[in-house]
Amino acid sequence: MSRVSDDFLYYQVAERLEHMVEKGVWKTGDKLPSVRHLSREQGVSLSTAFKAYSALESKGLIEARPKSGYYVRCKLRRQQAPPRAPRYTAPPEGLSLDDMIATIYTNLTEEGVVQLSLAAPGHELLPAAKLNKCLLEVLRLSPTSCLQYENVQGNAILRRQLARLSFNWGGSASAEDVVVTQGCMEALSFCLQAVTRPGDVVAIERPTYFGLFGLLKNLGLRALEVPTDPLSGPDLDFLRQAMKKQRIAAALFIPNFNNPLGSLMPDDRKRELVALLAEQEIPLVEDDIYGEMYFGKTRPRTCKSFDRNGLVLYCSSMSKALAPGYRVGWCMPGRFRKQVLQRKLAHCITSPTPTQSAIARFCETGRLDIHLRNLRKALHTQCLRYQQAIDDFFPAETRVSQPQGGYVLWLELPEKVDSFELYRRARQHQISLAPGQIFSTRGCFRHHLRLGFGNPYGPEIERSLQTVGKLVRELAGA
Amino acid sequence: MSRVSDDFLYYQVAERLEHMVEKGVWKTGDKLPSVRHLSREQGVSLSTAFKAYSALESKGLIEARPKSGYYVRCKLRRQQAPPRAPRYTAPPEGLSLDDMIATIYTNLTEEGVVQLSLAAPGHELLPAAKLNKCLLEVLRLSPTSCLQYENVQGNAILRRQLARLSFNWGGSASAEDVVVTQGCMEALSFCLQAVTRPGDVVAIERPTYFGLFGLLKNLGLRALEVPTDPLSGPDLDFLRQAMKKQRIAAALFIPNFNNPLGSLMPDDRKRELVALLAEQEIPLVEDDIYGEMYFGKTRPRTCKSFDRNGLVLYCSSMSKALAPGYRVGWCMPGRFRKQVLQRKLAHCITSPTPTQSAIARFCETGRLDIHLRNLRKALHTQCLRYQQAIDDFFPAETRVSQPQGGYVLWLELPEKVDSFELYRRARQHQISLAPGQIFSTRGCFRHHLRLGFGNPYGPEIERSLQTVGKLVRELAGA
Structure with missing residues (x-):
């Protein structure tokens, strides 16, 4: 925050909020985040947060209610001007890890296997009873019991709630910007289809x-693999050189808690990446599926928040945050919204009604915020416990990432260890792992391992990690 | 049935049943359809149905329980042999109509509009309370409240129930043959992707x-439009000639209650089509989404039931039968199962858990059969009421189809009527229609109209049809 004067900061926060109220993301009578919450989430001081609210209050847009907080006061006339690009800058975070699905997909539903390969929450971490309650409520409230087709773009309440989430990553999206999909994968698929043709190269x-x-x-696309550093993210010099040599149709990056490396791309690098790609009008598909699972104080920003040209197609999902089996994802495809909607219409017409409605209600009633706070704490604790266990059971030369978010640890094992062989041996002990080789088309990362810490630490996990540590020692010839 | 001796028939029915018991579609202790039901659904005489069961009984595979029916007696050892192609022949049905979604998609969720354009059930026809109950039951029964990822291929119980449905259309599928999708459209999409490449021609x-x-x-595919006759279905001579002139990568037909024409392709034509395509190993994607909505005595057969080479990719959905908003569809892709699964995995990994589970339970508890019987009766009645109204309100020269199933009527209006203009004028009266022009890429069917009868007939529908009739007269200059 030191780089920007405090006066400027409060103004930017206020301006973004005002913009989102205009767009109907917050509506008349809605309660706004507390000053403390605003300060924490936006990475600004309490006084800055307070000043931002005061400015909006003096404009008559919001009102303070004693002992309750700030509320939206009146509905602004909607302006037809295009969304303004936010200029507010959050502090750069350190580095962290992240990750995604696990082992081999067919193991997804296998019983009796200890899943150390999944980059997803164990079911103990999920608010099953509260989400069930929301589902029952929407079945009762819906005139057709959620049996009829949903709006093609997605449930309107859900889209408004998803737009709200953008506030915390430095965005100012509106419900109209959001397209609901079948998980994050379908969002990535539609976005790639919208900006590429078969034969194209994607970074x-x-x-x-x-x-x-x-x-x-x-999709008939060719991959250009950009080396990614655990600290600074994708190598932008490499990308710059590659752009000179060949036509790159799009980039697909995971800037926050990258999978499997876990790098958290610093904000200035995100800004640089967006600017670099914009030079050649190259769309960036941004996979932010782990962005909410941060262990630090504030939500990391997104590349989308630096995008002034509508070239960033933001993708995310509720699969890691709330309900993997609900398959509710979404994207904000910027200037490619129409093309994405066309793809969706042609492929599946609409997304399921009851699952969208239930999650919309879960968000609307404020339950998502509470749940995410608990989830982040639990994940942070689990991460530390798993790291301790690796320290205890694995050979001393094992290197392990220090994630600041997400679901996974990235391990560099002793060089003699072949992770595929480790995977095979672990399977015999009913343990599922994600060997390093599967994270590159070139068979790199032969002695690397992705380890998911989504399942709460307990005796079974401890035994499994002990077993894996023993297998690693065997393979290392130690 | 006259073409095949009765002896041969009972043997074929018995053989198919035995095969499905082997595959686990019916399991030990399951109640089999009653003799009367079997007779009706398979289009065989009561004595043939009885003989089929007696044969299985004498083999010790099933047992008769007094005043209850036939039950599967013991689990057969599963054989590894490939499924045998069924040879049983159902009687050819007459002709009929069928159809699909409606008006412009964006009207899907519009309120206050009378939907005469949808090829889908009005919500009054759907068993909302019973399906809700099933959803609650599965939430309670699932150890993770349906929050976790489902099996990639689809919920196992659901797949077994869907395999059972194949028995009535002359098939003998097993749960392993079924891949669950996001509605029928996603099934069509994955199947087409599995058998074509961009640039290919699809009939x-x-x-x-x-x-x-x-x-x-x-998908970058080119369409070859095959003229389709309301009585005999697609023109097979035209197709035969086209196959000589150019490479056709696949065919995508809707043989049962074709949309929008409503033709029910006779069984011998289905057989002929399958054989013709097999000559050049051309896969047939069969859209059977309306197959269960028959008004006659028996379920029409499918092309899949004549397929001996695994070249027919059968697609269907629960959207027309039970719950449009659940987006639960499926396919049986024959020899292309692996390719379809790959596409699904790459696009969205798995389908949603709660919706699949709820429908699985709805089928498993026998509710689907009861519901479908009621739905067919209601649709038949509605069809007759709508036809009567057209007779009453439309100009005398209007020609209207006589569907034997499905959700729509196909109207040929007086030649002076431009259906697009009719659509526009009807919209001003808050009525949504599907103009004939949208059913061909070439702008044919200028004075045709698809009219959905999925909504129960009542005063509002009557007024709307009266209004449309009046608009047609105006446009016809009558």
């Missing part, structure tokens, strides 16, 4: 989430 | 469901 990170290789292949 | 009917044009376009 991805190395290492990256293995599901992307199948996605690119099925 | 479709003319007229056909307008959603297919967008689907083909997005």
Whole structure:
């Protein structure tokens, strides 16, 4: 925050809020985040947060209610001007890890297997009873019991709630910007389809989430793997050189808690990436599925928040935050919204009604915020416990990431260890792992391992980590 | 049935049943359909149905329980042999109509509009309370409240129930043959992707469901429109000639209650089509979404039931039968199962858990059969009421189809009427229609109209049809 004067900051926060109220993201009578919450989430001082609210109050847009907080006071006339790009800058965070699905997909529903390969929450971390309650409520409230087709773009209440989430990552989206999809994968798929043609080259990170290789292949796209650093994210110089040599149709990056490396791209690098791609009008598909699972004080920003040209197609999902099995994802495709909607219409017409409605209600009633706070705490604790166990059970030369968010640890094992062999041996002990090799098309990361810490730490996990540590020692010949 | 000796028939029915018991579609202790039910659904005499069961009983596979019915007696050892192609022949049905979604998609969720354009059930026809109950039950029964990822291929109980449905259309599918999708459209999309490459030519009917044009376009496929006759279905001579002139990568037909024409392709033509395509190993994507909505005595057969080479990719959905908003569809992709699964994995990993589970339970508890019987009766009645209204309110020269199933009527209006203009004027009266032009890429069917009768007939519908009739007279200059 030191780089920007405090006066300027409060003005920017106020301006974004005003913009989102105009767009109907917050409506008349809605309660706004507390000053403390605003300060924490936006990474500004309490006095700045207070000044922002005061400014809006003096404009008559919001009102303070004693012992309750700030509320939206009146509905602004909607302006037809295009959304203004936010200029507010959050502090750069350190580095962190992240990750995604796990082991081999067919193990997804296998029983009796300890899933150390999943980049997803164990079911103990999910608010099943509260979400069930929301589902029952919407079944009762819906005139057709959620049996009829939903709006093609997605449930309107849900889209408004998803637009709200953008406030915390430095955005100012409106419900109209959001398209609901079947998980984040379908969002990535539609976005890629909207900006590429078969035969095109798409820049991805190395290492990256293995599901992307199948996605690119099925769309007839070729991958350009950009080396990614655990500290600074994708190598922008490499990308710059590559852009000079060949036409790159799009980039697909995971800037926050990258999978599997876990790098958290610093804000200035995000800004630089967006600017670099904009030079050649190259769309960036931004996979932010782990962005909400931060251990630090504030929500990391997104590339989308630096986008002034509508070139960033933001994608995310509720699969990591709330309900993997509900398959509710979304995207904000910027200037490509129409093309994305066309793809969705042609592929599946609409998304399911009851799951969208239930999650909309869960958000609307404020339950998501509470749940996410608990989830972040639990994940942070689990991460530390798993790291301790690796320290206890694995060979001393094992290197392990220090994630500041997400669901996974990235391990560099002793060089002699072949992770595929480790995977095979672990399977015999009913343990599922994600070997490093699957995170690159080139078979790199032979002695690396992605380890998910989504399941709460307990005796079974401890035994499993002990077993894996023993297998690593065997393979290392130690 | 006259063409096949009765002895041969009972043997074929018994053989198919045995095969499905082997595959686990019916399991030990399951109640089999009653003799009367079997007779009606399979279009065989009561004595043939009885003989089929007696044969299985004497083999010790099933047992008769007094005053209760036939039950599967013991679990057969599963055989590894490939499924045998069924040879049983159902009687050819007459002709009929069928259809699909409606008006412009954006009207899907519009309120205050009378939907005469939808090819879908009005919500009064749907068993909302019973399906809600099933959803609550599965939430309670699931150890993770349906929050976790489902099996990639689809919920196992659901797949077994869907395999059972195949028995009535002359098939003998097993749960392993089924892949669950996001509605029928996603099934069509994955199946087309599995058997074509961009640039390929796909044979479709003319007229056909307008959603297919967008689907083909997005997959980079070119359409070859095969003229379709209301009585005999697609013109097989035309197709035969076209196959000589150019490479056709696949065909996508709607043989049962074709949309929008409503033709029910006779069984011998289905057999002929399957054989013709097999000559050049051309896969047939069969859209059977309306197959269960028959008004006659027996379920029409499918092309899939004549397929001996695994070349027919059968697609259907629960959207027309039970719950449009649940988006639960499926396919049985024959020899292309692996490719379809790859596409699904790459696009969205898995389908939503709670909606699949709820429908699985709805089927498992026998509610689907009861519901479908009621739905067919209601649709038949509605169809007759709508036809009567057209007779009353439309100009005398209006020609209207006599559907034997499905959700729509196909109208040929007086030649002077431009259906697009009719659509526009009807919109001003808050009535949504599906003009004939949207059912062909070539702008044919200028004075045709697809009219959905999914909404129960009542005063509002009557007024709307009266209004449309008046608009037609105006445009006809009568």
